[in-house]
Amino acid sequence: MTPLDLSAPGRPRVAILTDETGWHTTRLRRALARRGYEGRCADLEDCRFDTSRAGPGIVIPGFGRTLPVAAIVRGIAGGSLEQVTKRLGILHALRELGVPVYNDARAIERSVDKSMTSFLLHRADIASPPSWALESEAEARRLVMAETAAGRCLVLKPLFGSQGKGLQRVGCVDGRPVPLPDLADYGRLAYLQRFVPQPEGPGAPGFDWRVLVVGGRAVAAMRRVSAHWVRNVAQGARCQAAQVTPTLATLAEGAATALGMDYAGVDLVPDASAPHGAQVLEVNGVAAWRGLQSVTGFDIAQAMVDDLLGRRLGVALSPADALERAG
Known part of the structure; x- marks a missing residue:
């Protein structure tokens, strides 16, 4: 099989916005190339607003003063409130400029x-476990005490956490009371979700x-x-x-x-x-x-690219592509 040219000149360019390149971005670039598009990776940290000259008012590295035909958000690095606000602002700006963003800033803000x-x-x-988010540590402790008295366990999670980091069980844990820890490591905010018990241990x-x-x-x-x-x-x-x-x-x-x-x-x-x-x-x-x-065996990156091009850009699959996906 002839290798795909991921950077063929003249292809419409899609921005893959990511804070790290690797397996995921390679899969996306290959999926785009199969459809005749070039995927170019850019970090939102390096993107900037620039209204000093005529043009769109934002600059994405690798695109000069032009805009991509679409953008796929693969990763957003953490940072200060100001830094994250600017990075999400770039996504909002792309949407305002008519560039489809997959997922756009509003969806990411809701999920993060x-x-x-x-x-x-x-x-x-x-259906989702009952959850609470509150800034009053006193109220949070009263809530944990009430759930403990009812024999229930809660999971304390970082509001913006991911990959299972920073999770703690509080309340009635394995039959014993576990109090709410100091919330300094949680931004002085308690996001608590009722624990759904599951079997544990090597045998189960x-x-x-x-x-x-x-x-x-x-x-x-x-x-x-x-x-x-x-x-x-x-x-x-x-x-x-x-x-x-x-x-x-x-x-x-x-x-x-x-x-x-x-x-x-x-x-x-x-x-x-x-x-x-x-x-x-x-x-x-x-x-x-x-x-x-x-x-x-389902090609996830190709499904995402096909959905982006078809639903957001109105680009239909060719008969050959449609036959290949069906097979």
Whole structure:
């Protein structure tokens, strides 16, 4: 097979906005090249506003004074409030300039803020554990005490955290009371989500699901299996292939729609007491899919690119491409 030329001259250019290049960006560039587009990586940290000359008013490295035909958001580096505000501002500006952004700033803002995610899921009547976000440490401690008295456990999460980092269980944990820790490491804010019990231990590892939604459709799923209650792949969970059942599809697609997302990694936990037998824990707006790709033959990057070009740019698949996807 002849290697694809990822930088062929004259191809329409799509910006892949990322703070690191590697496996994901290579997959996206190859998927774009198959459709006749060039993917160019740029870090939002290096993008800037510039209204000193005629032009769009923003500069994306690698694009000069021109704009990409579209942008795919693959990663946004952390930083100060001012830095993150500017980086999201670039995404907002691209949208104002008519450039499709996949996912756009509004969707990312909804998903990165766990309290807003919980609110939107609740508003859309999508099964999700009861959650609280409050700044009063005294009120948070009273809440934990009440949940402890009721025999319930809560998970304290960083509001903007990811990959299972910084999670702690409080309340009634394994039959003993665990108080709320000092909130200094959590930005003086308590985001608490009621814990959904799962089997633990070497003999009975529990699991949750990661379902990938692209263009409003659940396209792939996996089980994340671990003896630990934190089941992120980054924390050592094992990936197992899973079927996209009607129940998982309904919940995951509803969650992505509630947050207005082009694509989303939706985390669900089994719960026999829930109406559909599962609840949505989190919705990821800049979802990684390397673990999921390792257990499915479905080409996730190609599905994302095809959805971007077809639904957001109105570029139909050629008959040959359509035949290849169907096969």
